[in-house]
Amino acid sequence: MDFFSRQRTVPDWHQPLIEAQSALVLGVGGIGCTVARELCRLGVGEVVLVDNDVVSVSNLNRQVLYSGGDVGRRKVVAAIEALDRDNLRTRVSGVDCDAVKEWGRVVRLARNSTVVFNCIDYGEYFDTAVMSLCVCLGVPYITASSYGHTAIAECYPPGDLPGSGPCWVCNNAPAKKDVIEAVTPDKVAQLETVEFLPQDVYMPSNQEVGSSVLSCTLAATLTVGAWLNALHGYTTPHWTSCDFAMFQLFSYRSESNNQCPICQKAPRYAPLLVDIYFGTDLVAMTPVGGAVLPYSPTAITNPATQSHVEKAKCRLESVYRDGDDKCVYLPAVPAAQLEYNQPADNVPLPHPLSTPMVKTKDGPQLVIRSGGRSVIIPLYEGCFRLKGCGNYVDAEGMRYTHPGFPLIKIETKDNGYEIRGCCFEHTGLNEQYMSQKVGELLSEHGIIVGNKPMGLWRYEITEDTIPTIPKLCGVFETLGERRVSSHLLPGLEALVSQFFPSVTEGEVWCLFPPERRGGEEIIPTWSACCTGANKSSPIDMGPVKLIESEPSSSPPEGIPPSFMAPWIQGAFSLRQALAREDTLTLASLLALVYQRVGWEMGTVKRSLENHRINWGYFFDHNPFEPHCNAHPNNYIVLPPGQPSLLAPVDFDFSFEEGGFFSPYSGSTDKSLFDSWLGSEAVEMERAVAGETANTGLQMTMTQNDMSAAHRGLCWGFRDTLLLGYRAGYGGEETVTIPENIRPCVDSVVKMALLLTHLANT
Ligand SMILES: [Zn+2]
Incomplete structure (x- = not known):
């Protein structure tokens, strides 16, 4: 009936x-x-x-x-x-x-x-x-x-x-x-x-x-x-x-x-826009004791004197808990301690950010869950990120921790512990200072940073694990939460299957040079064209001709009711654009998105290097595993209306050359700084090419039942991402999005995020 x-x-x-x-x-x-x-x-x-x-x-x-x-x-x-x-x-x-x-x-x-x-x-x-x-x-x-x-x-x-x-x-x-x-x-x-x-x-x-x-x-x-x-x-x-x-x-x-x-x-973001670009998974917060350290562009400085270096060097050794045999390790960024000076023009943070809060099981403030120690607070004037507001997890088998800064044993050290859920004085100051600085540097390329610094909270809580170590939380205005590796790329790969449902292996195989056709599968980008020996050239999917279908305007099975309209509207606008623009094809449009995303990532890395900034590559307590913040998941996907598609985040472990010291010799060391910048670039390129070692992220296409032809096609687009990255990192050409194509690019990005959301729920 x-x-x-x-x-x-x-x-x-x-x-x-x-x-x-x-x-x-x-x-x-x-x-x-x-x-x-x-x-x-x-x-x-x-x-x-x-x-x-x-x-x-x-x-x-x-x-x-x-x-x-x-x-x-x-x-x-x-x-x-x-x-x-x-x-x-x-x-x-x-x-x-x-x-x-x-x-x-x-x-x-x-x-x-x-x-x-x-x-x-x-x-x-x-x-x-x-x-x-x-x-x-x-x-x-x-x-x-x-x-x-x-x-x-x-x-x-x-x-x-x-x-x-x-x-x-x-x-x-x-x-x-x-x-x-x-x-x-x-x-x-x-x-x-x-x-x-x-x-x-x-x-x-x-x-x-x-x-x-x-x-x-x-x-x-x-x-x-x-x-x-x-x-x-x-x-x-x-x-x-x-x-x-x-x-x-x-x-x-x-x-x-x-x-x-x-x-x-x-409002800065309509509720549906918050759902798509920031998330829907909620967690509660409760106000606790503490102080607010407001940010201003002059509040944090890098004097880089010997005494500031000495302060930082202390962290190379473990910090001992009073009267206990546990040794606690803090992140030891190899750079002089920054300095905070209370600004004279003290602008209070907007309510409810004017009081420190931590994640709890129940509480008056409902916020969007982000990483292990972070949340997003959507307010009328924008979305705000708290970084270091507690490690409360309510998943099965996890201890309910209040106030939420647990000591966690690290396997690589005897009796070694780390404190989870907060940021520390030096990493908190680093992130505020470097976010501002990097934002200024990137503006010449039309790229913005994802987190605008607003201040820090210093917690004063009764059940503190180790009161002698100050626990802080960074407060930022943030422009997005969906990430390149965990949200955008899996969504784009799912779109590839949607857009080319009937593509055949024969069609895909002939796009690649013979050395990439490894039997039943196309050899992945990272093992075929990444830095090092035995490499072939990545292919450009832009000029590729494929048998195309129109994007189906029927929303995929199981999409949440509130996401149906954005999907249908996105598919409809794409079909109109394909009919209107003679030279536009789905393959060229997707290739443009991949290339531009790669270009923006490369341009950010190039600009940091040019200005002698390390994003966060160094060795501290563990001599076998470097910290590395340079990877695609430290780029957020911006909602439409911004000049760029992405914005870099996560500068808590970043440092400038001025202030850097070698953790081995204890003094300035230009060659070590250069060597770590170079290693960071290698790690970044490997991650862009799809190697997951330094992000711990799986490619979704290896997990689902995607056909070999679609997997090959995805590696082709991944090649294009790498080409874009190299163009940006090489600093030679700009990958621009023509104005008449921009709405299509926004639709593709939005539809990709909707598909990722579907896969995750
Ligand atoms: Zn009006």
Whole structure:
């Protein structure tokens, strides 16, 4: 029994996407009645109605959910009854409340919705408040109206980035600025009432110009259609009017207004963008005792005097715990201790970052889980990274540790221990200082760093394992959390299978020179073309011709409902671009992404070397295994709208030549510095080529049931990544993304991340 078999066959129709939607319909009058009925007939997952009125005789000409027997009844009650007769699968519910007086309830309902239909005729200030709420939550704002013979439908879907698409207020801002100021997106979701909003006085009411079932139904149908279009990725007019006296249809797309009081206060990231680019796995935090050391660009210096070197040298020896035989090792970065000076212009960190917190089992602050000792805190003004906020793990068999800085035995040392879950004074200062410094150096290449320093917390906690060793946490504003090795590359490899489902071994094998065709498999990039002897040249997938299919706009099986729309919209935009751009193919597009990603990684490494900065390659307590921070997983993937695709992070073990000392001789040693820079470059190139030794990361394509042809194809793209890396590291050419291709590149990156998310859940 498939109610929707007739609409499933409509081209580019995604019934599962429609069924994943939850619609809030404000007002079940002339337009709201038809909107709600159509949403039910379409099979939308959930419809929630809000109204505070009773059915009157004059409603019955156009409010199609009510009949004579309903006069005097509550509209919400009568509408739910009527919808249940029409209903196929939708969960319908209603709230009988005054949306103006009880705004807080509207906010809570909107938080659980994927679209808001504003069908309440209260006036432009109320419309502004609803629009603002939609901007705050990153959901489409849909509205409609009818005047005499005219039906008007309006649709304002959220852009990928706040402000990238116009909102209703952009071109309709009401006059009273102080009133609008009270309902901007940063405030509107905190209000419990919006009774202070003036009602419209001058707009013609439908009592004067009249309204019929024709104009109301037409407006409702147009507006539901506009929303459906936008949901599927079509470019939809913001404003459509239909006059059935003249039989004229008129529509246009409006322009964003960079003075708009609503768009300009949009949150830094819409909630869906946070899910895709930062993560969805939550963990709790609790405030604890401690001090805040705020950052300013002049707060941390590198005096590199002999006494600063001596301070650093102490860490080459273990640090002993008082009255115990345990020896505790701290990371021994071979560079002079940096110095912190409390800045005079002390700008406090935004709440809740103004108080130290640690990860706990329960706690007032829910944050996004990141690495073992890190979290991401999504706030209105952006996302913030805490690095060193506790090692609490709630996985099976792990001890619940509070306050979360456990001593862990290291196998390579007798009685040796490390402290986990925090950063230390020297690594904390290093990371703040070097993040700022590297950011300045990279700006000339149009590349930014992923973590902007904001300060440090110094914990003062009662159950401290070793109080004599200060435990700190770095606080940063961060631009992303998805990594190149663990998220982007596995996702791109999964996309290769999606994009070229029927590619054959014959087709793939002939792309490679004979020495790469090792029997049943293509020889991997890292063993074929990496630094060293016995190497062949990497191939460039850019000019390669393959039998291509179009990217399927059907989302892969099992994708979470909230990720369906970004997938479908991404695939749709790619198909449009392939039809529009003569020279663009899926192979050339993927190759461009790989090449650019490689180029950015190479450019960062080149720039660090040129400025005599070691990212974090050195030997400390373990003479057999170097620290190495130069690998693809220390690049985060940026959300769209940034100049580069990636941004490097993780400078806690970085150091400059000035301040470097040899841990063996204890004095400056240029040749050792050069040698470690060189080793770092070798490790980096090996990791880019797919060798996993220094990152501990598996290539997903060796784990799943990918065909030999697809694996070969992936090694081809990996070759292209290496070529891009060498171009960037060689500093000779710039791999640029043409402006008309950039949206396609963003779609590819986003779809790759969605596939990785699918694989990980
Ligand atoms: Zn606007």
